[in-house]
Amino acid sequence: MSPPIDHDELTGSGDPFTAMRDYLRRFAAERDWEQFHSPKNLAMALAVEASELLEHFQWLTEEQSHNLPPEKLSAVAEEIADVQLYLVRLADRLGVDIAKAVTAKTQKNETRYPPDKVRGSARKHSDY
Amino acid sequence: MSPPIDHDELTGSGDPFTAMRDYLRRFAAERDWEQFHSPKNLAMALAVEASELLEHFQWLTEEQSHNLPPEKLSAVAEEIADVQLYLVRLADRLGVDIAKAVTAKTQKNETRYPPDKVRGSARKHSDY
Amino acid sequence: MSPPIDHDELTGSGDPFTAMRDYLRRFAAERDWEQFHSPKNLAMALAVEASELLEHFQWLTEEQSHNLPPEKLSAVAEEIADVQLYLVRLADRLGVDIAKAVTAKTQKNETRYPPDKVRGSARKHSDY
Amino acid sequence: MSPPIDHDELTGSGDPFTAMRDYLRRFAAERDWEQFHSPKNLAMALAVEASELLEHFQWLTEEQSHNLPPEKLSAVAEEIADVQLYLVRLADRLGVDIAKAVTAKTQKNETRYPPDKVRGSARKHSDY
Numbered sequence: 469m470s471p472p473i474d475h476d477e478l479t480g481s482g483d484p485f486t487a488m489r490d491y492l493r494r495f496a497a498e499r500d501w502e503q504f505h506s507p508k509n510l511a512m513a514l515a516v517e518a519s520e521l522l523e524h525f526q527w528l529t530e531e532q533s534h535n536l537p538p539e540k541l542s543a544v545a546e547e548i549a550d551v552q553l554y555l556v557r558l559a560d561r562l563g564v565d566i567a568k569a570v571t572a573k574t575q576k577n578e579t580r581y582p583p584d585k586v587r588g589s590a591r592k593h594s595d596y
Numbered sequence: 597m598s599p600p601i602d603h604d605e606l607t608g609s610g611d612p613f614t615a616m617r618d619y620l621r622r623f624a625a626e627r628d629w630e631q632f633h634s635p636k637n638l639a640m641a642l643a644v645e646a647s648e649l650l651e652h653f654q655w656l657t658e659e660q661s662h663n664l665p666p667e668k669l670s671a672v673a674e675e676i677a678d679v680q681l682y683l684v685r686l687a688d689r690l691g692v693d694i695a696k697a698v699t700a701k702t703q704k705n706e707t708r709y710p711p712d713k714v715r716g717s718a719r720k721h722s723d724y
Numbered sequence: 725m726s727p728p729i730d731h732d733e734l735t736g737s738g739d740p741f742t743a744m745r746d747y748l749r750r751f752a753a754e755r756d757w758e759q760f761h762s763p764k765n766l767a768m769a770l771a772v773e774a775s776e777l778l779e780h781f782q783w784l785t786e787e788q789s790h791n792l793p794p795e796k797l798s799a800v801a802e803e804i805a806d807v808q809l810y811l812v813r814l815a816d817r818l819g820v821d822i823a824k825a826v827t828a829k830t831q832k833n834e835t836r837y838p839p840d841k842v843r844g845s846a847r848k849h850s851d852y
Numbered sequence: 853m854s855p856p857i858d859h860d861e862l863t864g865s866g867d868p869f870t871a872m873r874d875y876l877r878r879f880a881a882e883r884d885w886e887q888f889h890s891p892k893n894l895a896m897a898l899a900v901e902a903s904e905l906l907e908h909f910q911w912l913t914e915e916q917s918h919n920l921p922p923e924k925l926s927a928v929a930e931e932i933a934d935v936q937l938y939l940v941r942l943a944d945r946l947g948v949d950i951a952k953a954v955t956a957k958t959q960k961n962e963t964r965y966p967p968d969k970v971r972g973s974a975r976k977h978s979d980y
Contacts, residue, residue: 479613515646536690566677569674643906657786734951763917763920778896780895804943828930839882
């Protein structure tokens, strides 16, 4: 049984995407779960986790969502971890390099949303 | 206008979670978009992006999902980047440290899914 | 306290969309829940329910999904009911007539997907 | 090629769930699309449509979501129709009777949420 991922591995001098990827490979291999990890299934699991995260916010006002009580914030943090881990696992199974994909997407968004054209407008806003 | 995030910032000696977080703070500030970025709204945006990712797989067999044609794989990589970026932005607005949350969740999963108890079983499988 | 909706109301000579709509109006009014039922919140609740439905299928093969064990099928039926009820409630709060919207959409799809052009092709398939 | 579903079929003296079900059976058969319609795939398609509906609301305030401009309301109505149609198709492929499932769920909710216990409380609110 492999040790869980270490916080230093994620924030230390190495690459956390690689650390998470390698951890999840071992985790699946030790449980013989690769057979379930088709990209299709992992994309489903990711969407399900993202909705579990959403569920915590569904009856809150936007204002309330800024001030979660501690036990709710813990539950939300756990769902955030689930989304992160499935995202890394899905990317690995597809051969996608998340860091490269993020770099490319931020370049695209800089071009697509010039600050002086979209300032303060939700209508122009469709990415972060 | 800030430069887009650099690939070296994400894989170099620094912490990519911090690099993405700082980039997204600048990106939102320059566009006066903080007003839209309540945790509630960001959780919705994250779920929507996760579903756009899912959409690419919806009529494929599991087998086909392992072998995406190049243009589809590019589109999928872009959705993966979107999910990653919204996740970082949401965590930042909530004050959640993703690396810590991931560490804690992997510890929990090691306990919850001992390899010899769950090996090869989808029924026991509800996390990666 | 209002009685639950009756099966005859849904399949009898009346219009089930109207029966469900009226039931849900009473249900919310009796609990003073109208305040939570903005279209935005209901759209979130609907997406969350649709994901709970999806969760039941996430590690199954397509073949297995055709043959759910009885207790799983019951749980799935309950999620189907939840999606149906939130959909009716959301449509009501927006003033949308579901029957009219369905009629219009099926007309559009007949034009968009001529049988001889799309037969047997998943690529051409993006609606039912 | 079958005619699209008629509005009178949905609101007339017959059962609209049956009318939609039969329409969708013909629609799929004429296009040889039954092969794609496993419950697993349909559950994915339903979740994707529910998210497309959600997307329309993602940067709106709750207040704004009550007052959609006409062209946005039309787009939303079309997504509502898509959710309805996939829900009927999924239920049919599983052998679930939506009207019965709705009846059972409303009975359960009457018991679970007694008005005097949950009045005005979002915390107690997890169903419509």
